[in-house]
Amino acid sequence: MTLLLNLYLGHLLGDFVFQPGRLVAAKRKGVYGLLAHVSIIGVSTSAILFEDLGTLWYIIALAMGAHTLIEIITIGARASTRLSGLSIFLIDQALHILSLVALVLVATSSVTIDAVTTLGMTLDPVWIALACATILVTFMGSIVVFEVSNTFGPNTWNLEILPYDTARVAGMIERGAALMLAIFVSPAALVAPFLPRVVLAFRRPEDEKARQMIIAAAGLAISVLGWAFVIASVSTQPS
Numbered sequence: 072m073t074l075l076l077n078l079y080l081g082h083l084l085g086d087f088v089f090q091p092g093r094l095v096a097a098k099r100k101g102v103y104g105l106l107a108h109v110s111i112i113g114v115s116t117s118a119i120l121f122e123d124l125g126t127l128w129y130i131i132a133l134a135m136g137a138h139t140l141i142e143i144i145t146i147g148a149r150a151s152t153r154l155s156g157l158s159i160f161l162i163d164q165a166l167h168i169l170s171l172v173a174l175v176l177v178a179t180s181s182v183t184i185d186a187v188t189t190l191g192m193t194l195d196p197v198w199i200a201l202a203c204a205t206i207l208v209t210f211m212g213s214i215v216v217f218e219v220s221n222t223f224g225p226n227t228w229n230l231e232i233l234p235y236d237t238a239r240v241a242g243m244i245e246r247g248a249a250l251m252l253a254i255f256v257s258p259a260a261l262v263a264p265f266l267p268r269v270v271l272a273f274r275r276p277e278d279e280k281a282r283q284m285i286i287a288a289a290g291l292a293i294s295v296l297g298w299a300f301v302i303a304s305v306s307t308q309p310s
Contacts, residue, residue: 081116
């Protein structure tokens with residue numbers, strides 16, 4: 072479990088935290104952008120697992136190779152199919168997770184997968200899961216909300232690349248607060264950060280009200296997923 076969470080944390084950092092919109096556009100247009108993106112994945116994962124690089128270097132190399140292949144598949148799908156951006160994004164992330172699970176199975180022959188360190192520290196897997204969930208609901212959540220809005224809203228809402236603006240930061244804070252309230256206060260408190268958006272939405276024109284309600288619903292859904300991710304990690308720990 073620890074190795075899988077570390078690999079997933081490296082993936083989340085490289086795929087969302089350290090992948091600005093300009094790099095998203097660059098990787099879709101040419102090989103250099105793709106290589107830069109995959110290199111960041113490798114650096115992020117290596118930094119997390121640096122104390123175990125002597126035994127896990129080949130796993131990181133395989134992770135980079137798998138990530139490259141999946142990116143080629145999904146970039147091609149965006150250009151050549153009628154699948155929505157949301158569908159392609161979900162397929163992309165599912166393939167990445169499956170590849171990481173496969174890599175953990177490969178790694179069992181050379182390392183005790185629960186004995187690896189995280190940034191040089193021996194951490195309870197629940198804390199690594201919380202770090203993953205926080206990035207998932209804040210940074211990845213921005214992309215989920217963006218793709219949901221593009222898919223279910225009118226064409227006038229659609230953008231090719233999500234800007235890093237005030238609205239995006241506000242959404243990240245909103246979803247992050249929901250996750251923290253759910254974990255440290257009560258699951259029922261998860262809805263609280265979305266209520267101001269919903270209340271304000273009813274004061275706006277119909278088109279903008281619909282947009283804000285879609286954003287709130289998508290944000291709530293990804294926050295629930297992040298909470299469930301942490302709870303699942305707790306339940307898998309030996310008593």
